[in-house]
Amino acid sequence: MTTQLGLPEGIQACLFDLDGVVTRTAVVHAAAWKATFDAFLRERDGEDFRPFTDSDYDQYVDGRPRADGVRSFLASRSIELPEGTSDDPPDTRSVNGIGNRKNELLLEKIRTDGVEPYEGTLRYIDAVRAAGLATAIVSSSANTRDVLHSIDAERLFDVRVDGVVARERKLPGKPHPDTFLAAARDLGVEPSHAAVFEDALAGMDAGRSGHFGFVVGVDRVGQTDALYAHGADRVVKDLAELGGRA
Numbered sequence: 001m002t003t004q005l006g007l008p009e010g011i012q013a014c015l016f017d018l019d020g021v022v023t024r025t026a027v028v029h030a031a032a033w034k035a036t037f038d039a040f041l042r043e044r045d046g047e048d049f050r051p052f053t054d055s056d057y058d059q060y061v062d063g064r065p066r067a068d069g070v071r072s073f074l075a076s077r078s079i080e081l082p083e084g085t086s087d088d089p090p091d092t093r094s095v096n097g098i099g100n101r102k103n104e105l106l107l108e109k110i111r112t113d114g115v116e117p118y119e120g121t122l123r124y125i126d127a128v129r130a131a132g133l134a135t136a137i138v139s140s141s142a143n144t145r146d147v148l149h150s151i152d153a154e155r156l157f158d159v160r161v162d163g164v165v166a167r168e169r170k171l172p173g174k175p176h177p178d179t180f181l182a183a184a185r186d187l188g189v190e191p192s193h194a195a196v197f198e199d200a201l202a203g204m205d206a207g208r209s210g211h212f213g214f215v216v217g218v219d220r221v222g223q224t225d226a227l228y229a230h231g232a233d234r235v236v237k238d239l240a241e242l243g244g245r246a
């Protein structure tokens with residue numbers, strides 16, 4: 001049985017990823033990562049370096065906390081760097097240095113171009129709230145508050161579990177389910193009564209291993225099959241496809 005929101009009966013809460021689900025910022029992250037890793041690899045290996053690809057981004061970086069993304073991509077190329085510290089300057093050859101460089105590029109781009117929401121998602125969230133369901137934003141990004149603030153969308157979520165909260169509460173990030181589970185707990189809803197909305201493969205893995213009631217894969221870049229393979233119950237290109245007119 002499916003409700004007007006396109007969800008199974010009994011779902012009481014909706015847990016939304018941010019980048020690529022609520023805002024058009026997934027591509028901004030991906031571009032900042034590519035520029036950062038390509039510069040690092042070029043400096044290390046010379047002009048015939050093997051560039052960072054879209055598939056590297058999807059497999060190793062998308063959806064994960066910043067430092068985990070750096071570690072996981074470097075490991076895929078058998079590169080190990082010291083951790084460094086969170087205040088490493090952006091040109092430091094360390095996990096934190098690379099993460100800081102990427103964050104500088106990301107913020108520069110966001111400052112110049114601004115943040116655009118997906119209107120289909122905003123309308124869907126309005127419908128979800130009008131139907132009396134609870135909402136949470138669950139993102140690995142430590143920039144979540146600023147990004148939401150820039151589109152005046154903080155008020156749409158009852159609970160926020162982002163990169164900053166995860167660090168404070170020592171929650172392992174996606175692909176582990178802990179951040180989604182914490183959001184459901186904060187809302188007082190069992191995971192089996194919560195739906196997850198994600199565009200990243202790491203987010204699908206989190207949805208599956210957390211045994212959530214429903215997992216919606218949001219395909220913005222043509223990876224429908226991979227989203228299903230990683231545990232989506234349904235894949236849509238835009239949340240408007242689920243229905244839910246407010």
Ligand SMILES: O=P(O)(O)OC[C@H]1O[C@@H](O)[C@H](O)[C@@H](O)[C@@H]1O
Pocket residue numbers: 018019026029030061062063064065066069103139140141142143144163200
């Ligand atoms: O670097 P931030 O803003 O803390 O974001 C961490 C991660 O957040 C995720 O939402 C993005 O998919 C990743 O690309 C990003 O690396």
